[in-house]
Amino acid sequence: MKKIILLAGIFALLCTFTLKAQVTIGKETPPDLSAVLQIISPDSTKGVLVPEMTADQRDKISKPANGLLIYNITEDCYNYWNAADSAWQSLCGGMSKAVYTLDCSTVVVNGTYVQGTALNGNDYLSMQVDVKKPGSYSITGTTSNSYGFNTQGTFLNTGLQTVLVPGQGQPKNASPAPGDPVTLTLSGAESGCTNIKIPVLPPTATYSLSCGSAVFNGVYIKGTPLTPSNTVTFNVNVAPIQGNANTWAVSSNTVNGISFSGSGAFAASGTQTIALQGTGTPTGTDPITLTFTTNSSDGAATCTATVNIAYSQMRILGSDGVNNNFGYGLNATSMARAMITSDANFGTKPTSTVKAITPTVDYHQSAATTTDDTYFQTNLLGANPYNIVVIGYDFFWDASKITTFLQYLNNGGVLVLLDENTVTTGGGMQSFMQQLYGNQSIVMTPAASGSPAQGIDGHGPYLIGSIPGDPISAGPFQPTGYTTLGGLGWGADATTASVLYGLPSNLIVYSTGYTAANGANGVTMFRDPTNNLFWVGDGGFDSDPAGYTGGNYSDPIDCPFAVTAATAYQPTPRTGWGAYAQAGSTVYNSYMFGNIMAWAINQAQITKNKKGL
DSSP, X not given: OHHHHHHHHHHHHHHHHHHOOOEEESSSSOOOTTOSEEEOOTTSOOOOOOXXXXXXXXXXXXXXXXXXXXXXXXXXXXXXXXXXXTEEEESSSSSOBOEEEEOGGGOEEESOEETTOOOOTTOEEEEEEEEEEOEEEEEEEEOSSSEEEEXXXXXXXXXXXXXXXXXXXXXXXXOOTXXXXXXXXXXXXXXXXXXXXXXXXXSBOOEEEEEEEEEEOSOOXXXXXXXXXXXXXXXXXXXXXXXXXXXXXXXXXXXXXXXXXXXXXXXXXXXXXXXXXXXXOOOOSSOEEEEEEEOOTTOOOEEEEEEOOOBOOOEEEEEESOOSSSOTTOOTTOHHHHHHTOTTTEESSTTOSEEBOOOEEEEEEOXXXXXXXXXXXXXXXXXXXXXXXXXXXXXXOOHHHHHHHHHHHHTTOEEEXXXXXXXXXXXXXXXXXXXXXXOTTOEEEEOOSSBTTTTBBTTBOEEOOOOTTOTTTTSSOOOTTOSOOTTOEEOOXXXXXXXXXXXXXXXXXXXXXXXXXXXXXXXXXXXXXXXXXXXXXXXTTTOOOTTOOSSGGGSXXXXXOOEEGGGTSEEOOEEEEOSSTTTTEEEOHHXXXXXXXXXXXXXXXXXXHHTTO
């Protein structure tokens, strides 16, 4: 009987639980009609905790139920299991918290910090983090001196990334050495970095900065980090110093990966020089214009200055039709080739005349064959064309080569023609120019001796025109005491130069010539401002006797090109040149050639930049 009563009681209790499908915890009140389970804080001071676990612990849950809820302490976020996607989903909105580490040694303080001066866009921390898992992040740097740093964002990819953390606030006090310590937190966690110190300067002086006096020191190369040698100096004019307000700070914005900054104290008023240190890595090859901001006490002032980036390495092809060591087509022993490949002329030394990764030069002897035509098609129009081509005496032109070279120019290639070839059948300069400019009336003919217009013979010297700011006549290679080659002369070699008539009027003409049939308005040297083309009407423009033996080419009288091996093949005037009407003249072919190649490298860099190379 007792067993029957006990079983009846258990059955009644189970029926009660089954019928009462809604439960309230915390108060003896019925739950909301829409809830199966309602938890109430009796005094409204407590919440509900779901299981906490790391992402690794979460991932060890076997066969999670659809909708299973946990709190992920790795991401500081609720996660639930989505059976349809077979993945844990975040309830935080957007991407979950990133996982990343910081190398404290990569933290750099940018800008200058002055007592009583509000931080601006030049004041920030830069650092490199290693992202293990993409997601959201926040980075904060705090000080006890009324200023700090803060940023937040999202890492979209894993790997090393640079983060800039802008500053805000206004330093209340000047800081004792080594400066204000910065406490850095990464997404709420202490970074452990103890090396960040920011010196805050006392009040500033009143001074003005002259960006026109800016001198950038060192060499700037795409992809190469700046070093202590990369500085910029300026002239400043300091007003009379009042009390201890004698400090200065100047900084630039960051453009294409680099910036400059510096600070110090003026010992006296008047004109003086300050230096700023460069930081960063250039990301391109275009000139970089930076805005420099002072903290002068009479109000922040700005000005701009431009730093040139070293040219990337160019591949140069030289070619002629003789290969007899006269140097026409940049063969291995030519002095023109030695000049181009000398880092005193084209290099990354602080003293290099043109800042560039030293070019490479190859030589090819042309021939009147279809195999030769194919060579130029492959190397000028193929997948890896030469950046610059230099042609000298006596190149074998034909219809195929003309077509190839015209397409090469159209593709942005740079062509330097040192060519007096007056052949009119099957090819030659006359045919090339006619096709390039679409004018069959263009005529090329040897210059006449005894020109009444210039008082010269067909060999020269040909006077170089003065063109202010021109990249070639006023280029980087100049004789001592000169700032332009305008008014100086260049000479032909053993044969007379050639003259072109009927060219377009937009060409930049550097020298003219004479023939009895066509008069004194012929062109002996020009640059095309719409094509990467430079032409000189003499195939021996760059012939040099140094190191050569045999024939009259061992005599400087016939060879107008001169460099000095003792000074790393830098250009020098050719003195005692000429055995003709102007015997004993001085000509400046090597300076002109250096400027032609500097222009050619610049044009090749523009083409590279357009192609994203």
